[in-house]
Amino acid sequence: xxxxxxxLPSCDLLHTLLDKRIEHPERTKELDAKIKKSFEQVRTIFxxxxxxxxxxxxxxxxxxxxxxxxxxxxxxxxxxxxNNGVVIKFEADNCFAIFSNPEKALNAxxxxxxxxxxxxxxxxxxxxxxxSIGIGHGSILLFCDxxxxxxxxxxxxxxxxxxxxxxxxxxxxARKLIKNKKYKFEKLPITMSGVSMQAHRLSTRTT
Numbered sequence: 001x002x003x004x005x006x007x008l009p010s011c012d013l014l015h016t017l018l019d020k021r022i023e024h025p026e027r028t029k030e031l032d033a034k035i036k037k038s039f040e041q042v043r044t045i046f047x048x049x050x051x052x053x054x055x056x057x058x059x060x061x062x063x064x065x066x067x068x069x070x071x072x073x074x075x076x077x078x079x080x081x082x083n084n085g086v087v088i089k090f091e092a093d094n095c096f097a098i099f100s101n102p103e104k105a106l107n108a109x110x111x112x113x114x115x116x117x118x119x120x121x122x123x124x125x126x127x128x129x130x131x132s133i134g135i136g137h138g139s140i141l142l143f144c145d146x147x148x149x150x151x152x153x154x155x156x157x158x159x160x161x162x163x164x165x166x167x168x169x170x171x172x173x174a175r176k177l178i179k180n181k182k183y184k185f186e187k188l189p190i191t192m193s194g195v196s197m198q199a200h201r202l203s204t205r206t207t
Contacts, residue, residue, distance in 0.1 A: 008088075009038055011144035039141045043098040044174060045152050046085065046105045047159035048076060048112070050093035051130045060126055069093050072129050075115050083108040089145045094160065096147065102137050102174040106183065106202070109133045109168045132167050134159025137174040157192045158199055168202040175200040 014035065021031045050072055057065050069092070076095050077087050085099040085108055099105040112131065120128040136155030141148045151173055158169040170178070175185060188199040 009143050014143050039143050041142050044102045044105045045136045045155040046097040047134045047155045048095040048131050049160040051165040079108050079111045102177045105135045130165045132163035134169050135174045136171040170200045172198050
């Protein structure tokens, strides 16, 4: 199981190395190598985004939406940890987490959708929580309570900007590592910020 305290190096070290990089451009190659050695990891990135922020806030107010965010967090964190993942941070109505492989992230995503649906049966429609999820896999710089990298950016775009309510979208790098044939995917060509890519939408799960 991934342990947050063990996988997240101190921000102080990163800031020190970046300051040195700024002050000593002639040492860029050396310092970049140190940064990668200290902070680079290969992980599956999981980005969750709640749906309906603007509409809900306009209709029912920010406090009502904050309560919905809290419900999402109370359901999401235990499921992430149950699937051996680590929540890096909750930011507004988003959850940023990492897993050792895409299948664990996918399992967690399905459990989150299921448990939210069950929880929504006990609330009125205006309090129902719905989410979209993006999953990527690759090298990231991971430290303190943040993470950076190309697959991180792609997963974020998929989860926050592309996925519709209730959808789970994967990057091609993440999709390639899903070996269980019970999962079925649909290819989804998309263009983001002028860059074309192939995303993969989870369509069905056979029993």
